[in-house]
Amino acid sequence: MDMLVTPIQRNLKFHLPKNTVSQWNSAGVHVSQFFNTMSLFFPEGERFFINSVRHYRDRIMEPELLAAVRAFIGQEAMHGREHDEYNQAMINAGFPVDKMEAQVTSLLNLIRENSPPAFQLAITIALEHLTAILADTLLANPELLDKSDPNFTALWTWHALEETEHKAVAYDVFEKVIGTSVQSYLLRTGTLVLATSIFFALCYTYYFQILRTSNEHRNLRGWWQSFKYQWLKPGAMRKAIPAWLDYFRPGFHPWDQDNRGYLQQIDALIEKVNTFTPAKEQAA
Numbered sequence: 016m017d018m019l020v021t022p023i024q025r026n027l028k029f030h031l032p033k034n035t036v037s038q039w040n041s042a043g044v045h046v047s048q049f050f051n052t053m054s055l056f057f058p059e060g061e062r063f064f065i066n067s068v069r070h071y072r073d074r075i076m077e078p079e080l081l082a083a084v085r086a087f088i089g090q091e092a093m094h095g096r097e098h099d100e101y102n103q104a105m106i107n108a109g110f111p112v113d114k115m116e117a118q119v120t121s122l123l124n125l126i127r128e129n130s131p132p133a134f135q136l137a138i139t140i141a142l143e144h145l146t147a148i149l150a151d152t153l154l155a156n157p158e159l160l161d162k163s164d165p166n167f168t169a170l171w172t173w174h175a176l177e178e179t180e181h182k183a184v185a186y187d188v189f190e191k192v193i194g195t196s197v198q199s200y201l202l203r204t205g206t207l208v209l210a211t212s213i214f215f216a217l218c219y220t221y222y223f224q225i226l227r228t229s230n231e232h233r234n235l236r237g238w239w240q241s242f243k244y245q246w247l248k249p250g251a252m253r254k255a256i257p258a259w260l261d262y263f264r265p266g267f268h269p270w271d272q273d274n275r276g277y278l279q280q281i282d283a284l285i286e287k288v289n290t291f292t293p294a295k296e297q298a299a
């Protein structure tokens with residue numbers, strides 16, 4: 016498979032404003048906290064992805080794929096760093112995100128210590144698929160971040176763009192080292208069901224706990240706004256369902272859905288991010 020896109024590692028600093036973390040999205044606190052809940056999974060999750068791909072690095076001979084793997088690792092490391100700062104803002108604001116992250120770490124360590132590397136790589140490509148289709152939804156529907164805080168918007172857009180850029184890297188490694196047999200098919204689709212179920216069970220549990228921390232769990236209007244946002248209009252999650260199902264098609268490849276066009280936004284985004292300064296934190 017010819018590589019359509021070679022990812023590039025970018026070192027960007029988003030200088031998120033610290034005092035608006037629970038209401039940075041214009042659709043309200045409940046929507047902001049939904050994104051914030053997703054954020055808490057990234058640093059540990061991405062370290063897991065890096066390890067599971069790195070395990071197979073020696074078995075990749077193609078220089079193109081090796082370069083892509085290197086960039087994939089670099090990008091995920093940068094995402095982890097920026098989301099660590101993001102999550103720290105949540106902790107500072109009094110949300111028990113550190114405890115949740117520790118639980119995610121224990122779960123991932125359990126998988127690391129008790130399952131074969133092929134299973135770990137399958138979990139990685141499953142979660143990369145999930146990330147890539149949610150990224151596509153975010154990029155295809157700019158109204159999801161419309162009129163929201165510029166720093167948070169830029170961070171989520173950057174993450175979505177780079178997830179798009181590297182969406183096939185771990186997948187190509189999987190096809191190379193695990194193959195495309197019926198067994199590999201069952202492994203990759205089975206782990207998608209497993210990873211999606213565990214992820215959303217945890218995600219919605221933590222989401223509720225975070226909203227309860229600030230007593231927002233009693234706010235029915237907020238719940239309705241968030242439900243609408245995720246499942247009705249714009250329907251961020253609903254819109255990702257067909258792409259999720261596409262993974263079950265034998266012969267599926269992430270670039271079958273060619274959404275490279277979004278990557279043209281990267282240069283303008285970098286320019287914007289470079290104007291962000293830490294001063295905003297102090298002035299805010």
Ligand SMILES: [Fe+2]
Pocket residue numbers: 061090091094174178
């Ligand atoms: Fe990432």
Ligand SMILES: [Fe+2]
Pocket residue numbers: 091143146178181
């Ligand atoms: Fe990724």
